[in-house]
Amino acid sequence: MHKNPIAAIATPGGAGGVGIVRVSGPDLIGLAKTFLGSEPKPRFAHYLVLKDAHQEQIDQVLLLYFKAPASFTGEDVLELHCHGGARVTQLVLNRVMELGAPEGIVLAGPGEFSLRAYLNGKIDLVQAEAIADLINAQTDAAIRGANLSLQGRFSDQINELIDQITQLRILVESTLDFPEEEIEFIEAANAQQRLEKIMNDLEQIIQTSRQGKILRDGIRLALVGSPNVGKSSLLNALVGEERAIVTPIAGTTRDRIIENISIDGIPVHVIDTAGIRESNDVVEQIGVAQTWDEIARADIVLLIHDVTQAPEANFVDIEKAVRERVHPGAHILDVMNKLDLLEGQKEGHTKIGLGVKQIFISAKTGEGISRLQETILRFAGWEGNAGGGIYTARSRHLRAIGLAKDHLQKAMMHGFGGNRALELFAEELHCAQNCLGEITGKLLPDDLLGKIFSEFCIGK
Numbered sequence: 411m412h413k414n415p416i417a418a419i420a421t422p423g424g425a426g427g428v429g430i431v432r433v434s435g436p437d438l439i440g441l442a443k444t445f446l447g448s449e450p451k452p453r454f455a456h457y458l459v460l461k462d463a464h465q466e467q468i469d470q471v472l473l474l475y476f477k478a479p480a481s482f483t484g485e486d487v488l489e490l491h492c493h494g495g496a497r498v499t500q501l502v503l504n505r506v507m508e509l510g511a512p513e514g515i516v517l518a519g520p521g522e523f524s525l526r527a528y529l530n531g532k533i534d535l536v537q538a539e540a541i542a543d544l545i546n547a548q549t550d551a552a553i554r555g556a557n558l559s560l561q562g563r564f565s566d567q568i569n570e571l572i573d574q575i576t577q578l579r580i581l582v583e584s585t586l587d588f589p590e591e592e593i594e595f596i597e598a599a600n601a602q603q604r605l606e607k608i609m610n611d612l613e614q615i616i617q618t619s620r621q622g623k624i625l626r627d628g629i630r631l632a633l634v635g636s637p638n639v640g641k642s643s644l645l646n647a648l649v650g651e652e653r654a655i656v657t658p659i660a661g662t663t664r665d666r667i668i669e670n671i672s673i674d675g676i677p678v679h680v681i682d683t684a685g686i687r688e689s690n691d692v693v694e695q696i697g698v699a700q701t702w703d704e705i706a707r708a709d710i711v712l713l714i715h716d717v718t719q720a721p722e723a724n725f726v727d728i729e730k731a732v733r734e735r736v737h738p739g740a741h742i743l744d745v746m747n748k749l750d751l752l753e754g755q756k757e758g759h760t761k762i763g764l765g766v767k768q769i770f771i772s773a774k775t776g777e778g779i780s781r782l783q784e785t786i787l788r789f790a791g792w793e794g795n796a797g798g799g800i801y802t803a804r805s806r807h808l809r810a811i812g813l814a815k816d817h818l819q820k821a822m823m824h825g826f827g828g829n830r831a832l833e834l835f836a837e838e839l840h841c842a843q844n845c846l847g848e849i850t851g852k853l854l855p856d857d858l859l860g861k862i863f864s865e866f867c868i869g870k
């Protein structure tokens with residue numbers, strides 16, 4: 411199916427000690443011989459001086475040959491390790507393309523090496539995605555989670571569930587041919603208990619995957635409020651560094667500022683925004699428009715107030731507008747800032763805002779910040795990773811698991827509800843099985859495959 415060899419620079423652009431050009435193809439012995447002048451030895455670091463078409467030296471290179479199927483992609487793989495300059499690696503790649511031309515070598519698309527590994531059965535889809543997650547992970551906890559997925563922890567659970575469903579299907583489908591015995595048959599085989607167990611196991615997987623998605627995607631946290639309430643000060647307090655400009659002038663922040671931090675191992679993308687107010691300043695207007703965009707994208711909106719100030723006249727309107735703008739499932743938290751200026755009168759402070767939860771903090775002294783951090787994680791649905799067993803998961807997985815759950819519920823109804831309909835029972839089991847099969851890629855429409863791998867980086 412994949413005849414043409416592919417090649418790409420596998421290391422990131424820029425200067426580094428070593429750069430790697432990677433090639434994968436069904437048979438690369440010929441190409442390796444062109445470089446070496448002799449047979450390549452698998453898994454051996456061959457030294458060579460790589461020259462261009464005019465016999466001018468490009469670089470000293472180590473060439474590694476991985477013989478199919480014992481390679482990442484399952485095909486023959488060549489790696490050329492050269493010096494890690496952006497131009498040098500490009501020249502090495504150019505030379506690989508020239509020498510590989512007779513064999514029809516082409517530049518690899520994003521994720522194409524992983525795609526071949528998947529198509530050749532070296533890894534399943536969850537594992538391929540876990541590689542991308544590992545590369546993109548920003549916290550140690552996210553790395554541990556990606557490694558668990560890569561080791562197959564998630565896939566094993568899905569496959570185990572598919573097995574259980576398959577066995578139940580076999581049982582039910584064999585019964586379909588003997589309608590007169592169907593009831594005794596089903597009861598004798600504990601079909602209902604078996605389906606209940608499957609649904610319980612699925613529920614466990616749903617819980618863990620929800621956590622795994624938070625671990626992978628992190629939390630998008632928008633800091634929103636009127637000018638001067640201390641949004642930028644809070645960003646700085648959360649990051650632990652002076653990232654955003656803070657002044658007593660209302661309207662200081664105009665461009666949104668995004669900082670990636672970790673709270674207890676969870677990646678949190680904190681966005682400081684322009685304070686919401688009517689303004690004649692064009693730049694500020696654009697900033698405020700961006701604020702509304704960020705509100706729509708956030709998982710959690712921190713609606714920040716200055717405790718020393720009475721709420722503004724249009725305040726309730728703003729809160730309502732925020733509530734209308736956030737996506738379903740997002741949370742809004744009222745944060746009362748500048749607590750240090752209140753000197754212990756916080757209990758007597760009149761409540762403002764529609765939010766159910768108010769947290770008092772001082773961005774200046776740091777008071778209340780750790781409680782705010784805990785609350786952010788709790789609102790995002792993070793339950794902690796005490797045993798360290800949370801594997802990374804994606805929305806794609808959660809969607810598929812959710813659909814499988816719907817089908818199992820229908821199966822339960824058709825099998826053991828008022829009107830028993832065993833054909834439909836079997837059919838729903840089949841559908842549930844297909845949904846789960848999409849997760850590991852056992853059953854997958856081709857267009858979805860292209861979409862998944864196009865999000866990978868080149869050279870992976």
Ligand SMILES: Nc1nc2c(ncn2[C@@H]2O[C@H](COP(=O)(O)OP(=O)(O)OP(=O)(O)O)[C@@H](O)[C@H]2O)c(=O)[nH]1
Pocket residue numbers: 636637638639640641642643644655656657658659660661662663664683684685686747748749750751771772773774775
């Ligand atoms: N005492 C005290 N002052 C604070 C606190 N947080 C912020 N401030 C002060 O409030 C003023 C405004 O702070 P910023 O962080 O710039 O406020 P902002 O919400 O980002 O303002 P804009 O960018 O203009 O929308 C500055 O003078 C800060 O020093 C706090 O917790 N306590």
Ligand SMILES: [Mg+2]
Pocket residue numbers: 641642643654655656662663682683
């Ligand atoms: Mg600001």
